Amino acid sequence: MKKSWEFLKNPQIVGSILEKAFKIERAKVCSFSRLFQHLNNKEVEMMEKFLLLDPEEFGVKMELFDISKGTPKRLLDINQRRNGKFLAVQYLPKPVYLAFKIMNKVLEAETGKKLLILSGYRSPAYQAIVFLHNLKKYDFDFLKVVKLVAFPGYSEHHGWPAGKQAIDFVASSNEDLKVFEKTEEFKWLSENAHNFNFYLSYSRNNGSGIRYEPWHWCWRGIAARK
Numbered sequence: 001m002k003k004s005w006e007f008l009k010n011p012q013i014v015g016s017i018l019e020k021a022f023k024i025e026r027a028k029v030c031s032f033s034r035l036f037q038h039l040n041n042k043e044v045e046m047m048e049k050f051l052l053l054d055p056e057e058f059g060v061k062m063e064l065f066d067i068s069k070g071t072p073k074r075l076l077d078i079n080q081r082r083n084g085k086f087l088a089v090q091y092l093p094k095p096v097y098l099a100f101k102i103m104n105k106v107l108e109a110e111t112g113k114k115l116l117i118l119s120g121y122r123s124p125a126y127q128a129i130v131f132l133h134n135l136k137k138y139d140f141d142f143l144k145v146v147k148l149v150a151f152p153g154y155s156e157h158h159g160w161p162a163g164k165q166a167i168d169f170v171a172s173s174n175e176d177l178k179v180f181e182k183t184e185e186f187k188w189l190s191e192n193a194h195n196f197n198f199y200l201s202y203s204r205n206n207g208s209g210i211r212y213e214p215w216h217w218c219w220r221g222i223a224a225r226k
């Protein structure tokens, strides 16, 4: 029988989880055990039930990553500036960041434009928080959010155990994601990113159930080395 998601429809508990989670230092790389230290029993219970849901039951077919090993050891802290101001710190495994840096240099040399990292590594626990944040934002329209945000364990933002790591890009020429696919940066990525082992995961009509995401590119270095 299909598991119900209705237990998530609790604005009070979800709101409290989010408030506590966003105060945690380095929340983006937080483990479940560290997150649970900040939550009460009811909140932990909700998170544990959430982890038992299978996205396929809600129309989304995605790879489940082995998240038992926890956060990758060598994550780099990435500090970026836009118009002189520092952006929120992002994290990436070193080989992925190096591949991105090389690609970004070539992009800049050829077009004069650059990419910034909007989102790099996100731990499974933080992915759960991102999901709940969107659930609240979209007024608990679960079936809508399922198409926008991966379940914890299923996101390429923590696909590192399988040699994959997604980055959400933002264009230096226009930071609005809604027009990302119209930017010169996107056009260049479409033609050249594969040379740097970056691939568009959710193309139009991609068949996974996830919406078209022109800004989400996944580095698949290990698979490409086979």
Ligand SMILES: [Zn+2]
Pocket: 119, 157, 166, 167, 168, 216, 217
């Ligand atoms: Zn993404």
